Amino acid sequence: MHIAARPESFALAESFTISRGSRDTAQVITVTLSDAGHSGRGEAVPYARYGETPASVLAQIAALPAAFDRRALQSLLPPGAARNAVDCALWDWQAKQAGRRVWDLAGLPAPKPRITAFTLSLDTPENMRAAAARHAHRPLLKIKLGTPEDMPRIEAVRAGAPKSRLIVDANEGWCADVYADLAPHLVRLGVALVEQPLPAGDDGMLAEIARPLPVCADESCHDRASLSALAGKYDMVNIKLDKTGGLTEALALRQAALAAGFGVMVGCMVGTSLAMAPAVLLAQDAAITDLDGPLLLARDRDFPLHYDGEGVHPPLPALWG
Numbered sequence: 001m002h003i004a005a006r007p008e009s010f011a012l013a014e015s016f017t018i019s020r021g022s023r024d025t026a027q028v029i030t031v032t033l034s035d036a037g038h039s040g041r042g043e044a045v046p047y048a049r050y051g052e053t054p055a056s057v058l059a060q061i062a063a064l065p066a067a068f069d070r071r072a073l074q075s076l077l078p079p080g081a082a083r084n085a086v087d088c089a090l091w092d093w094q095a096k097q098a099g100r101r102v103w104d105l106a107g108l109p110a111p112k113p114r115i116t117a118f119t120l121s122l123d124t125p126e127n128m129r130a131a132a133a134r135h136a137h138r139p140l141l142k143i144k145l146g147t148p149e150d151m152p153r154i155e156a157v158r159a160g161a162p163k164s165r166l167i168v169d170a171n172e173g174w175c176a177d178v179y180a181d182l183a184p185h186l187v188r189l190g191v192a193l194v195e196q197p198l199p200a201g202d203d204g205m206l207a208e209i210a211r212p213l214p215v216c217a218d219e220s221c222h223d224r225a226s227l228s229a230l231a232g233k234y235d236m237v238n239i240k241l242d243k244t245g246g247l248t249e250a251l252a253l254r255q256a257a258l259a260a261g262f263g264v265m266v267g268c269m270v271g272t273s274l275a276m277a278p279a280v281l282l283a284q285d286a287a288i289t290d291l292d293g294p295l296l297l298a299r300d301r302d303f304p305l306h307y308d309g310e311g312v313h314p315p316l317p318a319l320w321g
Helices: 054-062 070-076 081-098 125-134 151-160 176-188 224-230 247-259 273-282
Strands: 002-018 021-034 039-044 118-120 140-144 165-169 191-195 215-217 236-239 263-266
Touching: 002 054, 002 081, 021 054, 021 081, 039 081, 039 273, 054 081, 070 081, 070 247, 081 247, 118 125, 125 151, 140 151, 151 165, 151 176, 176 191, 224 247, 236 247, 247 263, 247 273
Parallel strands: 118 140, 140 165, 165 191, 191 215, 215 236, 236 263
Antiparallel strands: 002 021, 021 039
């Protein structure tokens, strides 16, 4: 088995802004595993919030031994982008070797299309209302928030998309008082869920204040080891492959989260269809699917995922799996 990893950059259709900053490109790491007759690919997004850079992820992959399998990989690399890219490449490579789809290898039913959220990035209320109006035909919109002045933004999005289901993501940007003040208004405006309202590690107040709508852990939930600390504070967990370190741990986390009584959301970083493809399998029967990364790009990969009124469809074998 030969492993190759390289950084790639994909321009976004427009600037994407959250409470921590803006970006105009998706910076990804693409891993290819190959032997004499088959190759498999995986993609990951290094995330500065978790101390990752393209260079650090490439260094982790370069330090891997010459031979390993998916089980060994779980201890060779920690949860994160590097392990995600390699783990997903291993799944794809093994599927190509076997001449079967990944879901067959994993013992999963064949995936179906999933309605996905479409994300509106943080902006002025006027611009967010205009963006909501442009995407009002979409059944599920996700609003990026995370400032003390978010109430006009929420009102503006609801005015621009009166019929869409809404979820909001504060990206750790609120304090307990701000969230407690906003929560009744979120309910009034029909918001279905709020993601990570308080900073990870400083979210204990969620166990003490009212949660009038479901609260989903994102930055506070990485893999199965993080689940025990979420009890009593969160109602749902957002599972992302770049946090779990690949599909292998993500499938295990989904099972553990459901057994512990959490609802499941499946999300993504801003990446290409190659990064989303394994997550489509994970998102089957999830309460919320948020796999819109390719919809934010100016250019996607060859053989991209197909999006239509039914949602995001499973990948073609030429893309992944």
